[in-house]
Amino acid sequence: MYTxxxxxxxxxxxxxxxxxxxAAASMFPGIIFxxxxxxxxxxxxxxxxxxxxxxxxxGCGVMVGVENGKAVAVKGDPNSAVNKGLCCVKGYHSVxxxxxxxxxxxxxxxxxxxxxxxxxxxxxxxxxSKMQETxxxxxxxxxxxxxxxxWTIPDGYAASKLFKGCIGTNxxxxxxxxxxxxxxxxxxxxFGIDEPMGCYEDMDxxxxxxxxxxxxxxxxxxxxxxxxxxxxKRGVKIIDFATRTTRTSMAADKSILFLPQTDLAVANAICYxxxxxxxxxxxxxxxxxxxxxxxxxxxxxxEDKYSFTDKPEKISFEEYKTFxxxxxxxxxxxxxxxxxxxxxxxxxxxxxxxKKVMSLWCMGMNQHTRGTWINNLVYNIHLLTGKISQxxxxxxxxxxxxxxxxxxxxxxxxxxxxxxxxxxNAEHRAFAAKIWDVPAENIDPKPxxxxxxxxxxxxxxxxxxxxxQVTNPMVTMPKLKRYRDATxxxxxxxxxxxxxxxxxxxxxxxILPSAMWVEREGMYGNSERRTQxxxxxxxxxxxxxxxxxxxxxxxxxxxxxxxxxxxxxTHIEEIYNEYRRHHDNDKHRMAPLEVLKExxxxxxxxxDGKSTKWRFNAKYDPACxxxxxxxxxxxxDGKAVIWQRPYEPAAxxxxxxxxxxLNTGRVVEHWHxxxxxRRIPVLxxxxxxxxxxxxxxxxxxxxxxxxxxxxxxxxRGEIILPASVNERGVPAxxxxxxxxxxxxxxxxxxxxxxxCPISKEPDYKKCAVKVEKA
Amino acid sequence: MPIKSxxxxxxENQKETLVAELSSLDxxxxxxAENKDVLILVxxxxxxxxxANLKDQLDTIKSLKLxxxxxxxxxxxx
Numbered sequence: 001m002y003t004x005x006x007x008x009x010x011x012x013x014x015x016x017x018x019x020x021x022x023a024a025a026s027m028f029p030g031i032i033f034x035x036x037x038x039x040x041x042x043x044x045x046x047x048x049x050x051x052x053x054x055x056x057x058x059g060c061g062v063m064v065g066v067e068n069g070k071a072v073a074v075k076g077d078p079n080s081a082v083n084k085g086l087c088c089v090k091g092y093h094s095v096x097x098x099x100x101x102x103x104x105x106x107x108x109x110x111x112x113x114x115x116x117x118x119x120x121x122x123x124x125x126x127x128x129s130k131m132q133e134t135x136x137x138x139x140x141x142x143x144x145x146x147x148x149x150x151w152t153i154p155d156g157y158a159a160s161k162l163f164k165g166c167i168g169t170n171x172x173x174x175x176x177x178x179x180x181x182x183x184x185x186x187x188x189x190x191f192g193i194d195e196p197m198g199c200y201e202d203m204d205x206x207x208x209x210x211x212x213x214x215x216x217x218x219x220x221x222x223x224x225x226x227x228x229x230x231x232x233k234r235g236v237k238i239i240d241f242a243t244r245t246t247r248t249s250m251a252a253d254k255s256i257l258f259l260p261q262t263d264l265a266v267a268n269a270i271c272y273x274x275x276x277x278x279x280x281x282x283x284x285x286x287x288x289x290x291x292x293x294x295x296x297x298x299x300x301x302x303e304d305k306y307s308f309t310d311k312p313e314k315i316s317f318e319e320y321k322t323f324x325x326x327x328x329x330x331x332x333x334x335x336x337x338x339x340x341x342x343x344x345x346x347x348x349x350x351x352x353x354x355k356k357v358m359s360l361w362c363m364g365m366n367q368h369t370r371g372t373w374i375n376n377l378v379y380n381i382h383l384l385t386g387k388i389s390q391x392x393x394x395x396x397x398x399x400x401x402x403x404x405x406x407x408x409x410x411x412x413x414x415x416x417x418x419x420x421x422x423x424x425n426a427e428h429r430a431f432a433a434k435i436w437d438v439p440a441e442n443i444d445p446k447p448x449x450x451x452x453x454x455x456x457x458x459x460x461x462x463x464x465x466x467x468x469q470v471t472n473p474m475v476t477m478p479k480l481k482r483y484r485d486a487t488x489x490x491x492x493x494x495x496x497x498x499x500x501x502x503x504x505x506x507x508x509x510x511i512l513p514s515a516m517w518v519e520r521e522g523m524y525g526n527s528e529r530r531t532q533x534x535x536x537x538x539x540x541x542x543x544x545x546x547x548x549x550x551x552x553x554x555x556x557x558x559x560x561x562x563x564x565x566x567x568x569x570t571h572i573e574e575i576y577n578e579y580r581r582h583h584d585n586d587k588h589r590m591a592p593l594e595v596l597k598e599x600x601x602x603x604x605x606x607x608d609g610k611s612t613k614w615r616f617n618a619k620y621d622p623a624c625x626x627x628x629x630x631x632x633x634x635x636x637d638g639k640a641v642i643w644q645r646p647y648e649p650a651a652x653x654x655x656x657x658x659x660x661x662l663n664t665g666r667v668v669e670h671w672h673x674x675x676x677x678r679r680i681p682v683l684x685x686x687x688x689x690x691x692x693x694x695x696x697x698x699x700x701x702x703x704x705x706x707x708x709x710x711x712x713x714x715x716r717g718e719i720i721l722p723a724s725v726n727e728r729g730v731p732a733x734x735x736x737x738x739x740x741x742x743x744x745x746x747x748x749x750x751x752x753x754x755x756c757p758i759s760k761e762p763d764y765k766k767c768a769v770k771v772e773k774a
Numbered sequence: 775m776p777i778k779s780x781x782x783x784x785x786e787n788q789k790e791t792l793v794a795e796l797s798s799l800d801x802x803x804x805x806x807a808e809n810k811d812v813l814i815l816v817x818x819x820x821x822x823x824x825x826a827n828l829k830d831q832l833d834t835i836k837s838l839k840l841x842x843x844x845x846x847x848x849x850x851x852x
Contacts, residue, residue, distance in 0.1 A: 009777065013816055016779035017805065020814040020844040024781055024807065033805055033814065225844070232781065232842045 011669065011686035014089055019225050021086050050077050050600060051534035052524045053091045054517045055671045057149070057399030058220050059526025060087045061600040064095060064518055066537050071095040071518065080600040082200060082530070088221040090671055093680045097516070098538070100679030104499055104513035105542025115511065120543040123510055124550065127467070127495050128557035130510075134465040134493065135167065141448055144171035144463050148470035149180065149401030149408050151547065152522030153531070154575040155469065156407035158551040158564075160419065165436035166560045170415045170423055170448045171463065175471040176401060176408035177451040181761035182366040183397040184409055186375020189312075189758070190383075190641050192634025193587065194409050197615040198358075198394035199528040199603060203230060205392025206358035208237045208349040212378060213263065213364020213765075215729075217247040218668040220362070220398055224248065239346065241266075242364065243765075244663060244693075244737055245730040256346070257732055260661050260766045262336035264370055265647035267377035268327035269336075270347040274384050275321055279351030281386030288630050289383050290637070291320045293644035300369050300651035300754035304456050308757035315644060323644050335647060350381050356392030357382075362400060363665065367765050372758035373645035380642045388640075389617040389630060399527040401672075406525015410588075410604075411579065415454075416447035419582035423447060435581050437563050450760035452478070452753050459486030467495040469547045470514070474503035475673040475743050478762045479716055479753035497547050502675045503743050514547050515540035516676075521572040522548070523596065529603045529612075533596035548572070586623040587633065650766040651754035654734065658714060658768035660698075661735040664747050665764070667728075674741040690742035691724040694771070695733045699725040702773060709774035712736070714750040714767055720774045721745055736771055740764075776825055779844045780815040788837035789813070795835050801828055815841070 021033055046065035053060040061080025065073035074095050078085035107123035108115040118126075131143050145159050151174065163172045187194045203209075203226045216224040228251065230236045240252035241263075249255035258266055274280060294310040301308075329340035329347075336343075349355050359382065365374045378395055379388075387393035399405050412419050421428025424445055433440040449457050455477060457463040466487075477483045487494055487507040496508035499516045519540035525531045540546075545553075552571060555564040566574045573593055580590045583604070591602035591611070603611035607622045616632050618624040624631035632640040654661055669687040670677040677683045692710050694702075704710065708723045721738060731737050738747040752767040782804075784792040789811050796804045796815055801824065805814040819825040832841060 009818070012777050013803070013818060016777050016816050016844075017803075017814060020779040020781055020805075020816070024810075024812060024814065033807055228844055232844070 011089070011682065015221070015668070018086065018088060018092075019221070019228065046073060049518075049535060049537050050079075051518050051537075052402060052526065052532035052601065053087060054094050054097070054402060054676075055090045056220065057401050057404055057527045058082060058223055059402060059524065059528070059530055059532060059601070060091055060222055061532070062087055062091055062094070064537055069538055071098055071538050077600055082526070082528075082600075083222045086222065089668070090677060090683065093682060094517075096680040097676035098519070100500060102501055103541055104501065104505075104511060105544055107513060107543065108511040110509045120512075120545060123512060124553045125557060127510055127512070128554045130493050131465055131554070132558055138464050140167050140169040141171060142463055143167065143169060143465040144173070144449070144454055145467045145469070146451070146454065146471065146473065147172075147174040147408075147413055149174060149176040149399070149404030150470045151403060151407045151413065152524060153403065153407050153411055153579065154522055154572050155547040155551070156403075156411040156413040157419070157575055157579050158548050158555070159469070160411060160413050161436050161563065162551055162555045162560065164418065164423070164443055165433065165438045166442065166555065166558070166563055168442045168444055170444050170446065171454065172413050173415055173449065173451045173454050174408045174413045175451070175473065175476065176404040177414060177760060178476060178762060179363060179366060179400045180404045180409065181414070181450075181759035182368060182371025182375055182756050183399070185372040185756070185759040186379065186397070189372060189643065190376050190379040191616075191632055192636075195405055195529050196394070196396050196527065197389045198396055199613045200226070201613060202358050202392050202394035202396065203227060205356055206230075206236065206394065207234075207355045207392070208239065208357045210239045210241060210346060210349070210357065210359050211248060211252070212359060212361040213242050214361045214398065215242070215246040215248045215665070216360065216398075217251055219400070219666060221668060223398070224251075237349070241346065243732060243735065247728065254345075256338055256342045259335070259337045260663070260735070261368070261370070261650040262332075262338075262647065263365065263374055264377060264645065265327060265332045265335045266338055266343060267374065267381065268324060268645075268647065269329050269332040269343045270350060271377070271380050271384060272324040272327045273329060273344055273347035274351050274381065275324065277347075277351055280384050284386030284630070285317070285384060285642070287628060288632060288639055289642050290639045291315045291317055291642050291644065296646055296648065298757040301452070301757055301760065302651065302754055304460070305453070306757075310758060320642065320644050327647075350385050350387065356390075357387055358392065358394045358396055360396050360398055362398040364765065366397075366761055367763050368761075369651050369754050369756055369763045369766070370645070370648060371756040371761050371763070373643070376643040376645050379640070383640055383642050389614050391614065397527070402526065403524035405527060405529065406523065406531055410525055410583075415449055418443070419579060420588070432582065435578060452755055452760065452762060455483040455486060458492060459483065459489070461489070461491065464491055465493045467497070468504055469497040472498075472502045472504045472673040472675055474507055475740065475746060476748060477753075478748055478751040478764060480746060480748040480751075481717060497550055498675070499544070500675050500679065502673070503746075512550055513542060513544040514550070515544045519544070520546035520548070522546070523576065526601070530601040531590060531596060531604065532601035533593065535597075548575070651763065652715075652752055652767045654768045658770045659734060660769045660771045662712065662714065662751070662767050662769035663731065663735060663737045663765050664740050664751060665737065667739045667741060670739075670741040672741065673743065678741070690721055690739050690745040690747065692721040692771070693724045693727070693729050693731050693737040695731050695735065696726050697733050698771075699723065704773060711772050711774040712738070712750060713770040713772075714752070716750045716752065719745060719747060719750055736769065776817070776819055778817050780817070781842045781844055782813050782815045782838060783840040783842075784811055784813070784837050785839045792835065792837040795837060799828065799831055
């Protein structure tokens, strides 16, 4: 980072150009910047085919240019409602990720401590036989699969069917547990049904955007450009409410900083203001909302086999109002560091009946030991004011991965889930079993392990076999050292399917080379319930095979030929059509495959040939059936829940020994752990390694300048990183930020594995750390 | 060392003049739209003084009707 300033400046310049192009495209539909768009495209006759972008959860439509069997270019899909023809720098360079020099092309099996090449047939035989042997010796719950929000829909479906339906274990988890689980439990507790009620089109209608701990400028740059475009066109306001000053703060109309974890208190203070000023939409609340409280002092999941079940209890509006007396702006100012004036300022937008407000969030609210609660609290604000399920009035949980919604949340690749419903429900089990063609008794009614506990079970030896696909947990797990050591213990067998060597393939007994993105056919589902299809455009290298087909082959070898009857040529279509049967109802109907092939995605529920843009609003959502304007049909009584949730401190807060807050996250150049983007030269050169951002005042006091080596120590260990002062992001005093993409500087070795007791999602944003010059 | 991008709107029938005038300035990169009366301007300056000088120069361009900032990365090395 510090030796390649010119590369980085050129990268930033490119970002600036792309932001402007995106804004222009929104203002002038059909605008062409031919010179810029054509500059990097290869000459010749390219065959352009549509796909959703491989990277983040925005789900931009891209066109992939193929020449002589090679993907050589990418451009934005002008027909995509998501990005209107443009995409960010990662998207533009995505096809280069196919062609890294060290691409895995042959299966590798560890023998006597060394990896030996073998054939795919032999490797799949070994995976199947090892899994069968483990089940025979230790029971069905000794085997597990750990997948990803980057799994395609068919990948996740095949995994769930094999493990839950055929083998009969609920040891199915995915890395979306680490990024989206609190969003899911937020939706489930407030509305009884998952995923946002609105869509990206809300951005074209809202007057005010409040970003809750959400660095959109780096993490969702195309969507952020849409906000900037709306500011140019309509003068909308963007308020960045965060713990750290970022590029988003710099571009926002107002940046408000809060102390870590205190967003809970501020959200309650906003609700206090709404009630105190008479801004409650009384008829909406009376008709469509209940009030509830749950258990408090839940703990933080730090101990093995921790369990928690909430006990919701209905309360009255008056009780809720009394509870909020503890959260006046003046009291909350003392907890949060946010002035009462700024709290009232934010509340005034939510309270103004003439302002449409969109709240946006992602990891800041989800990776939180009270992640479910803070999701509930932001919904409270929108429910109290009735600003929900209408164009422009929209609480919107953004997702991080291309199919965290489409695969993990909708197919249900989490321990408690089925494609429709949950394993604990006998009707849901029977329904899934019928479609899967397995006895209903095969599906275990009891969820087993969420992600952190699954790796703890591997450490304890309760799990002996783990198959990891499309994810890199040996970079991303919190308190990583414990879980890395676990994989090396005697009697564990790890299979890893990936496209490049990673720290996770390093711990594998079998490495299966995977086909990537458009080297196979598949679908992703993005943040706005949009399902998008992509066809196979190029051949994968060597013996690389799609994750879906790897699962099908292993299932057949394990004796499940009847359930995995699919034909290799048509299996994606067969699987998708089978999957659609799970959602064959007006609340979640998926678009037919031919629609997805023709259009740039469709939003479920897809009813009578139409996508549903705003759920729960009878004007737009055919599933509303209560005869009212709004129907929160996820709950049995059709009402959403306003939750009484208090502020509680983080699991580990700074003290005399570890006086700083440690916050971790992503950077715009790299996709998550960088296993793909670090092999794209322009992105790698722009951001070659991790760093620790310091507040300039702290740096001055410690006499630290950019590039100096810093030692970070937590109760889990220590790490050395170069300092970054007054560069991209600026943490508040006594806080530091470290990106997690760099496998050579594994910040997760020192993070804490505390999690939200309801969602079981770890908090990567807060633990205590000592910071000193190395 | 700010890098900023703008959408620059010319006065009627003055797009070509605006492209020429902006292109003649140091620290400016211009990308005109093919089919609309708008162009992208990217400025790359060393420091606040140079930035202010550039702004003064931009203010004197008569063919420029409106300059709207789209993104600004305003940190020392960015």
